[in-house]
Amino acid sequence: MNLLNKFSDDHKNVLWKMDCSYSDGIKTTINEIKILAKPGNRCVGIIVYRVETGIVMFCTYKNLKKSNSENIIDLLLDMINYSKGQILI
Helix, strand or coil, X not given: CHHHHHHHHHCCCEEEEEEEEEECCCCCEEEEEEXXXXXXXXXXXXXXXXXXXXXXXXXXXXXXXXCCCCEHXXXXXXXXXXXXCCCCC
């Protein structure tokens, strides 16, 4: 995901990890993105979204609160803008 790579490029002490949390093999796949702070790989954010629709089901990242019906691309853009100039520790 290019937006996640941009986010981690902007914040050198941040990395991300994506896992498939659920898939029924038909039409439902749910991915989880963890935002991790180095050193120690401390979790600073979790985003859960449905792959087929891009709809975010859950988001927690610092003080950024998002609704459950937002698109993953819009959420990642908001997260990048929200974090500009901040140091994640």
